[in-house]
Amino acid sequence: MxxxxxxxxxxxxxxxxxxxxxxxxARNRDPIRDVFFKFLPERGxxxxxxxxxxxxxxxxxxxxxxxxxxxxxxxxxxxxxxxAHIADTNRSNIKGPHAxxxxxxxxxxxxxxxxxxxxxxxMIHIAPFAAAQGLFAGAGRLLAPGGLLLLYGPFSEGGVFxxxxxxxxxxxxxxxxxxWGVRDLEHDLASLAQENALTRRVVVEMPANNFTVVYAKxxxxx
Numbered sequence: 001m002x003x004x005x006x007x008x009x010x011x012x013x014x015x016x017x018x019x020x021x022x023x024x025x026a027r028n029r030d031p032i033r034d035v036f037f038k039f040l041p042e043r044g045x046x047x048x049x050x051x052x053x054x055x056x057x058x059x060x061x062x063x064x065x066x067x068x069x070x071x072x073x074x075x076x077x078x079x080x081x082x083x084a085h086i087a088d089t090n091r092s093n094i095k096g097p098h099a100x101x102x103x104x105x106x107x108x109x110x111x112x113x114x115x116x117x118x119x120x121x122x123m124i125h126i127a128p129f130a131a132a133q134g135l136f137a138g139a140g141r142l143l144a145p146g147g148l149l150l151l152y153g154p155f156s157e158g159g160v161f162x163x164x165x166x167x168x169x170x171x172x173x174x175x176x177x178x179x180w181g182v183r184d185l186e187h188d189l190a191s192l193a194q195e196n197a198l199t200r201r202v203v204v205e206m207p208a209n210n211f212t213v214v215y216a217k218x219x220x221x222x
Contacts, residue, residue: 018077018080018081018083018084019053019081019084019085019088020052020053020054020077020078020081021053021055022052022053022055024122025052025053025055025056026055027207027208028206028207028208028210029055029056029059029060030059031206031207032056032060032121032152032206032212033056033059033060033063035204035206035212036060036119036150036212037060037063037064039117039148039150039201039214040064040067040116040117040148040150041066041067041116041117042064042066042067043066043067044066044067044068044115044116044117045067045068045070045114045115045116045117046061046067046068046069046070046115046116046117046118046119047070047100047111047115047117047118047119047142048069048070048071048072048118048119048120048121049072049100049102049118049119049120049123049135050073050074050102050120050121050122050123050127051071051072051073051078051082051096051097051121052073052078052081052082052121052122053078053081053082053085054071054073054078054081054082054083054084054085054086054097055085056121057069057071057082057085057086057094057096058071058085058086058088058089058091058094061089061091061093061094062089062091062094064093065091065093066093067093068093068095069093069094069095070095070096070098070111070115071086071094071095071096071097071098072096072097072098072099072100073097073099074099074100074101074103078097079096079097079099082096082097083096083097098110098111102131102134102135102138103127103128103130103131103134104134107134107138108137108138108141108142111142113141113142113143113144114142114143114144114147115142115143115144115147116143116144116147116148117143117147117148117149117150118135118138118139118142118143118147118148118149118150119149119150120135120149120150120151120152121151121152121153122152122153123135123153124151124153124183125153125154125170125173125180125181125182125183126173126180127179127180128177128179128180129179129181129183129188132183132188132189132192133192135149136149136189136192136193136195136196136198137192137195137196139196139198139215139217140195140196140197140198140217141196143198143217144217145217145218145219146216146217146219147216147217148201148214148215148216148217149198149214149215149216149217150212150213150214150215151212151213151214151215152206152210152211152212152213153182153210153211154166154169154170154182154209154210154211155182155183155184155185155189155203155211155213156170156182156183156184156185157184157185157186157203158184158185158186158187159184159186159187161182162205162209162211163209165209166182166209169182170182185200185203185213189213193215197217197218198215198216198217198218199215199216199218200213200214200215201214201215201216202214
């Protein structure tokens with residue numbers, strides 16, 4: 001954010017007709033919502049990074065009125081879609097869209113913490129690894145002690161893919177952009193968690209060879 005002010009992370013308008021839809025979001029939104037609800041508190045502040053179309057944000061937050069959900073995306077078209085989806089809800093607990101970009105240095109200075117959870121769905125594999133690095137670093141600073149970082153998407157562990165389709169997907173991502181790729185929980189993310197006072201709590205198998213991975217902010221860190 002050029003001004004450096006926290007409130008500049010939130011935008012309030014979207015162009016008419018800007019609403020976007022994702023077939024995969026429609027297929028997966030219920031399983032993602034249901035598994036997230038096993039870990040999210042009933043009340044609290046949740047920051048979503050890389051909200052895309054905004055469908056997951058409104059679907060989850062609409063079912064959890066006690067959560068103040070901050071949705072957004074660095075892409076202008078995505079933000080317009082997020083705003084359009086939010087405008088169609090009657091929920092005041094869905095905030096945004098913000099324009100936070102985890103690839104920017106100290107991106108978390110543009111929004112006021114602490115948060116009870118930081119959420120990112122299908123983001124770190126279709127972005128440079130700097131996005132994962134920035135996400136973990138910012139989450140480590142923004143989360144309250146005991147707060148959660150929840151990731152959803154395809155992952156490998158110890159260099160092993162859960163299915164041949166995920167290995168093929170990884171190859172296709174890297175062919176599109178060498179900086180992209182399915183992230184490895186052990187080789188790529190374990191050190192990021194340790195460096196930012198986060199501990200992996202659980203890995204939950206999801207449909208279509210995806211996973212929900214939950215990290216917790218170490219209570220003694222601050």
